[in-house]
Every structure is written in C-alpha cells, then in structure tokens.
Amino acid sequence: MQIPMVDLKGQYETLRQEIEAGFRTVLETTHFILGPQGKALEEEVAAYCGVRHAIGVASGTDALHLALRAAGIGEGDEVITTPFTFIATAEAISYVGGRPVFVDIDPLTFNIDVELIEAAITDRTRAILPVHLFGQPADLAPIRELCRKHGLRLIEDCAQSFGAEYGDRRSGAYGELGCFSFFPSKNLGCYGDGGMIVTDDDRLAEEVRVYRNHGSRERYHHSVIGYNSRLDELQAVVLRAKLKHLDGYNEQRRRNAHRYTARLQGTKVTPPAEDGKGLHVYHQYTVLSDARDAIHQALTAAGIASAVYYPIPLHRQEVYRELYAGVSMPVAESVAKRVLSLPMFPELTEAQIDRVCDVILGAL
C-alpha cells in the first residue's frame, strides 16, 4: 500500500463539476484578475473568519510581506517570531528591511514560547509575528497582552491554520492582521499560488489593497511603490468550492489525528499535543522520536511517505547565520532532530492510518 503525504485527487474528484463549471464561466467572461469571483471569495472568507476585511494576494509569502508593510514595519525594525517555521515567515520581515528576532519554542506545541518573548523586546521592536504551526494556534492571549503593554503590532502567520480557533475566534481574527497561504497542500489550497490577508482595521485593509495593486488607489494614479500581487479568478473559483466543505475537511483531519494518537500513545513515539486553548486543525501530524531516522527509513521502505518539517531552525540557516552566530535555541534545535510528519489529509482512511502505525511500531 503506497501512502503519500498529501493526496489532492479526492477533493478534485468530488468538486470537479463545480470547479469546472466555475472555470468555464471565468474563461467565457475573460475576466481573470480582480473580478467577481475574487470579490465573492473575499466576502466569504471575511464572514468565515469573523472579520470586516479579507484581501486576496498572490501567495502566503506576499500576504506576510504586504501585511508587514501595511503595518509600517521598515528599515531596522525588529519583529519577534519563531525559528521553527517555514523560511517565508522570516523572509517577509527581511523584505521590508526589518530584522527577524527569533525566540525559542515550546517543546510540546512547537509554537513560540510566550514566556521567553518579553526578554527579547527592545526599543526597536515593532511587532510580534507568531506562527500557528502545523494547524495549532500559538498562545495568542499573552502575546496580545505583551503587544498592548509595549505598543507592538500583532500579525499572525496563519498559512497552516485556516479554520483553526483560539478561544472563540478563528485563526487570523485575533491579531491586527492575519496572513493565509492557499498553496495547494495547505488546509484550504488552490491550484497554483494564492494568499489572503484578513483584518478588522479599515485603514490597514485599504493600505493592503493599494499595495497589492501597484500602489494605486485610482487607476493610473500611483501614490506609493506597490506590488503586483493579486489572487486570480481561476484560483478564487477553486477556493470558493472548497471553503464550503472546509469545516468537514478539518474535522476529518482531527479524526485522523486522533486515530494516529490512540495507536501511538504509550509507545516510544510522542504524538503531538493539543493545548486545549482552541481548535487544532492538523495541517501536519507531527510526532517526536529519538529514532526518527530509523522510522523514516522503515516507512520509506514500506512505500509510505513521511517528512521532516523542519530540519534546520531559521537561526541556523545560511542566510541568517551571521545574525545569529553563537546564539543557541536549544528547544528548536532539539525538536528539529526528532520531528517526523506523517501522511495527513482529510481522505486518509483508517486502514492507511493503521498501516502507517504498524510500520512505525515494527521499526521501534
């Protein structure tokens, strides 16, 4: 039995009629960019997240970049974030001339350790950028308290957490700006690149709309240097079709995760922890084990995919090495050596989960 990390075919097959009909409408009207599909999607995502504004952009990386710019982060400004994330989180800070300040993570949730944040705040700190890694929101209440106390912006990297909840709010709705990725394998994914920014703030929303469209408020009038970063109409068709089913997909991910956990509990493999502060939507199902490499090899030999997200924390990446020479983040470094993500997608079957667990237990 071959088992991939992600299988996108199941959703395409069940939604194909709706998606293909939507594609045909876009093709026949030849309105490809900033048209009615994108506008409808923005309204639907804003309603889903419980915020006033959602603005489509070209990728999750651009969502972070434009959010930081709209928030006024610039040359020399420090932004506190986690070293245990995808590079795009830190890249976006560097794009605007800012400096990513990494704070070590919590060993159970893999999210930024809120106890360590305050000591990293300086008079150049302008924002905190938590990442909701693997689909579980970072501990946002104490982070927002720190932002209030020190006058900082709170920007959420929600690339892996569409539909997750913290307290009674959806991920993205807690900070001033929430940034989503619609990369195909994300919980809500399109058929190319795409992203979105959500906010309750009218002024920030307006800034993002201007930046995504060449710094233009009025056609051919340009007040600032902006970008070409729009979500196109064909991608909006795919996302609108999937959004209607997203809660069900996330529920399936949770059910799959709980089946894995029931099988792996009490073994030498540590299942992921839910912190009980909201809803974890399991973008990834990531275990910890000292025997990580042996498990990975056994799974590979059995035709089962598994992956290390992420093998090198960002403060150890070549691009940031000089900034962080001699700085140690012991938890992130230790976790990077022991994590392994297992196949996870809504359509994964019980038989597939059992097979993955059998191979893991056989390897221990």
Ligand SMILES: *Cc1c(COP(=O)(O)O)cnc(C)c1O
């Ligand atoms: C995927 C991802 C991004 C970037 O999104 P793209 O759409 O690929 O640009 C940013 N941050 C995190 C945590 C991600 O997982």
